[in-house]
Amino acid sequence: MKKxxxxxxxxxxxxxxxxxxxxxxxxxxxxxxxxxxxxxxxDKTxxxxxxLGAVPKDxxxxxxxxxxxxxxxxxxxxxxxxxxxxxxxxxxxxxKPIIYGILAAWLARVPRRFALVTGLGYIFTSTREQERITKKLLRKLVSLLYREAFHHATRIFFQNHDDFQEFCLQGLVKREKSVLIGATGVDIKAFSPTPLVQNPITFLLVARLLREKGIYEFVEAAKRIKSKYPTNTRFLLVGGLDSNPGSIKKEEVESWVKEGVIEWPGHVGDIRAWIxxxxxxxxxxxxxxxxPRSIQEAMAMGRPVITTDVPGCRETVIDGINGFLVPAQDVEALVQVMERFIQKPELIEKMGKESRRIAEERFDVQKINARFLHELGL
Structure with missing residues (x-):
C-alpha cells in the first residue's frame, strides 16, 4: 500500500x-x-x-x-x-476543528476528509435559564456551520446513537455519509483490574471541573452520605479547572475540601493510581x-459505575448489572444508589466483574482501532 x-x-x-x-x-x-x-x-506534549511516531504541529x-x-x-x-x-x-x-478543519481541508483540496463527533458538548447541553437565549443562538450558528462542514466531509463518525439520530433528524448530516463508530476505547491490558477498596467505600469522579459534568450533584450527594456514614465513606474528585463557560471556580472546590466533603488532587497524570x-x-x-473515556477506564479496571441516563453515558452501563443509571441532576437518586453499595458492599465486586467483562467486549481499543482504520481506508 502507498504511504x-x-x-x-x-x-x-x-x-x-x-x-x-x-x-x-x-x-x-x-x-x-x-x-x-x-x-x-x-516540550512535554x-x-x-x-x-507515537507522529509529527507535532502548532x-x-x-x-x-x-x-x-x-x-x-x-x-x-x-x-x-x-x-x-x-x-x-x-x-x-x-x-471547532471539525468546522474549520473540514472546510479548510475541502478548500485545500484534501482528497479524504473525515469528522469525528465526540459528543455534542457545552453548546448542546441545556443548563441554567439565563444561559438559554445565548445558547440557543450559538446552537443555531454552530448547527449551520456543522451542516456546511459535514456537506464537504467524506464521512462523519459518531460515538453514540443519540448524537447520530439527532444530527440526522436535524438534517445536519446525510445517513449514507455517517458511521456509528462507537467509543474511543481503552487499552484493556494497561487498564487491568486491581484489588477493590471496601473500607472506606470510596466514590471517585474523574472529569474536567464543569458544572455540566455533575460536579455539584456529586458534592451534594457526598455531603448527605458523609452526614449519615461519616467514618466509612470517602469521596475523590479528580480533574483540572477549565476555560469553558461552565467551569467551576477554584475557590469553590477548595471550600469543599476544607469542609472535608471531598479530596481534590486536581489534574493528575496517571489516572490508574486513583481508580x-x-x-x-x-x-x-x-x-x-x-x-466517556473515564468510565471506560474505570470499567476496564473492574469498577462498578453510577452514571446518568443521558446520551453517551447510558452506553456504558447495563442498569443493575455493572452499575446503576440515574436521572440527570437528581441528587436524591444519586444518594440512593450510593447507599446501595454502602449497605450491600458485595455489589462492588459483583458489578465490578461485569464492568470488566463489558469493557473487554465493547471498549477494547484494539478492536475499535481496527474498525476505524478500515473506515479510513488504511
Whole structure:
C-alpha cells in the first residue's frame, strides 16, 4: 500500500495524546505518516506525540472563545497549513476543528476528509435559564456551520446513537455519509483490574471541573452520605479547572475540601493510581458526552459505575448489572444508589466483574482501532 500522509486536528495536545494516541500509533504502524495539529503544545506534549511516531504541529485556536476574528484566523491558518502539507487524509474532532478543519481541508483540496463527533458538548447541553437565549443562538450558528462542514466531509463518525439520530433528524448530516463508530476505547491490558477498596467505600469522579459534568450533584450527594456514614465513606474528585463557560471556580472546590466533603488532587497524570483507590466510579454528567473515556477506564479496571441516563453515558452501563443509571441532576437518586453499595458492599465486586467483562467486549481499543482504520481506508 502507498504511504499516505494523515493530518489529525484536535483542540488540545492533551486530548490528542490521551484520546487519539492509540489511533495515531496504529496509523503509524500501518506505515503511514501522521501530522498531529494542536494549539497548545509544550516540550512535554511534543515529545509524547513524537513517541507515537507522529509529527507535532502548532496552530492557533481559541477553544471556547466567541471572537469571530480569532476563528477566521484559525480557519485561514488551517487552510494554508493543509495546502502546504498536502495530506491525503484529514481527521478532525471536536466542534471547532471539525468546522474549520473540514472546510479548510475541502478548500485545500484534501482528497479524504473525515469528522469525528465526540459528543455534542457545552453548546448542546441545556443548563441554567439565563444561559438559554445565548445558547440557543450559538446552537443555531454552530448547527449551520456543522451542516456546511459535514456537506464537504467524506464521512462523519459518531460515538453514540443519540448524537447520530439527532444530527440526522436535524438534517445536519446525510445517513449514507455517517458511521456509528462507537467509543474511543481503552487499552484493556494497561487498564487491568486491581484489588477493590471496601473500607472506606470510596466514590471517585474523574472529569474536567464543569458544572455540566455533575460536579455539584456529586458534592451534594457526598455531603448527605458523609452526614449519615461519616467514618466509612470517602469521596475523590479528580480533574483540572477549565476555560469553558461552565467551569467551576477554584475557590469553590477548595471550600469543599476544607469542609472535608471531598479530596481534590486536581489534574493528575496517571489516572490508574486513583481508580485503584476507588470502590465505585461516579459520573453524574448531563454534558453531551460521546462515550466517556473515564468510565471506560474505570470499567476496564473492574469498577462498578453510577452514571446518568443521558446520551453517551447510558452506553456504558447495563442498569443493575455493572452499575446503576440515574436521572440527570437528581441528587436524591444519586444518594440512593450510593447507599446501595454502602449497605450491600458485595455489589462492588459483583458489578465490578461485569464492568470488566463489558469493557473487554465493547471498549477494547484494539478492536475499535481496527474498525476505524478500515473506515479510513488504511
Amino acid at each position: 499516505l500522509r494523515v493530518v489529525v486536528i484536535g483542540n488540545q495536545a492533551f486530548s490528542l495524546i490521551n484520546f487519539r494516541g492509540s489511533l495515531i500509533r496504529a496509523i503509524v504502524e500501518k506505515g503511514h505518516e501522521v501530522v498531529a495539529l494542536a494549539p497548545d503544545y509544550n 511534543k515529545n509524547q506525540i513524537k513517541a 496552530y492557533y485556536l481559541s477553544r471556547t472563545g466567541l471572537n469571530p476574528f480569532q476563528d477566521i484566523y484559525t480557519f485561514l491558518q488551517l487552510f494554508f497549513l493543509l495546502r502546504k502539507l498536502k495530506p491525503d487524509i484529514v481527521l478532525s474532532y471536536t466542534v 485503584s483507590q476507588a470502590s465505585v466510579f461516579v459520573l453524574p454528567s448531563f454534558y453531551r458526552e460521546g462515550v
